[in-house]
Amino acid sequence: MTPTLALPTISAVGSIDAYIQAARQFPLLTEEQEFGLATRFREQSDLGAARQLVLSHLRLVISVSRGYLGYGLPHADLIQEGNIGLMKAVKRFDPGRGVRLVSFAIHWIKAEIHEYVLKNWRMVKLATTKAQRKLFFNLRSMKASRDALGPLQVADIAHRLSVKPQEVLEMDTRLTGHDMAFDAQTEDDEAFAPAAYLADNSSEPVHILEARARERLHNEGLRNALGNLDPRSRRIVEARWLSDENPATLHDLAAEFAVSAERIRQIEVKAMQKMRANLAPLAAST
Structure with missing residues (x-):
């Protein structure tokens, strides 16, 4: 069916904005119209109905x-893959x-886009199991900020997605990494690249002291949160x-x-909730 259907494409209409406008021109179907068209295609192989x-x-x-769109892949390609999923549906x-x-x-559209993202997004080689795929597509939305995850956040996300803490850390590293050319290939004076700022500011004493202070604060907060739990x-x-x-x-x-x-799971859930509540003031102040 796929090669036979003549559908509008982004390259044919000239731009993605023009494609979106063209797609909006096609009317939505009523339930009766949809049933009739789907029946014609299923029983008579009517490609016009499809x-x-x-x-x-x-x-x-x-x-x-x-x-x-947040994965840095062309919107046009995402739409094309989604259209393949739609035709399969x-x-x-x-x-x-x-x-x-x-x-x-929706299931088929997302499935095709998921496969495209996993195969083409830079650096992602980890998401091979079902749990890792779930982690890949949920980690960005579960993070409170773009900063690196703290130990409690890692533990919480790992628990909620049923993966290992180390997998959360590895995926977070991949998601927060950015590809950049060493030397900018442009004449724009405003452009910058690593070659223009080789100095490692993180090695400056003031930054080292600030990082140590933040780490000490977080570690103390974690110890205090654990200390408020009962021994079990x-x-x-x-x-x-x-x-x-x-x-x-x-x-x-x-x-x-x-x-x-199951009782252990219940205790664990309540403990994590209590720890999050205890750490909330610390998270707000950093």
């Missing part, structure tokens, strides 16, 4: 693709299930998220305390 279904949902692809759509195409298509809760948090080697599993701690794994 084309109408795709055209009426181009604006959905544009909307979804905007959520992936139309091909597999069953109108008899009582679900609108818009709900069914503190043991669970330290064993699960602050251990340098082989973090304990829920079942390991369940055996240690002679309770269920």
Whole structure:
């Protein structure tokens, strides 16, 4: 179906703005119209009906693709990949299930864009498992700022996404890294590149002292937050998220305390909530 459908492309209309305007010209379908077109395509292989279904949902692809602009990839390419997902959705759509195409298509659109981002975004080689992919696409939105993550933030995100703390740190390093040419290839006097500022300001004594002070403050805050926990809760948090080697599993701690794994999970959740509350004033002041 894909090579046969004649659809508007960004290169054909001249610019992405013109493409967006063109996509908005195609009317949305009523539920009855959508059902009729989907039935014609499914039962009669009517490509004209399939084309109408795709055209009426181009604006959905544009909307979804905007959520992936932060990865530095061309918007036009994101839209193109999303359109492929849309066409796959139309091909597999069953109108008899009582679900609108818009709900069914979002999964396919996002799946194609996800694959494109993972294959083409600079530096990303880590996101190969399902958990790592979830981490890749959620870490940016879960961070409170663009600064490096602190130990408690790492532990909290790792817990919420069911990955290892080290994986959170590695992915955060990849996401906050930036590619830049060593020598700027431009005559613009305002442009800058590493070659123009080789001095490492972080080595200046004042910056070193400030960094040490911040680190000491955060470490003291973490110790105080742990100190406000009862012994069992503190043991669970330290064993699960602050251990340098082989973090304990829920079942390991369940055996240690002679309770269920679910009970350990509940204690852990409450402990993390209490620690976040204790650290909130510190986070606001730094």
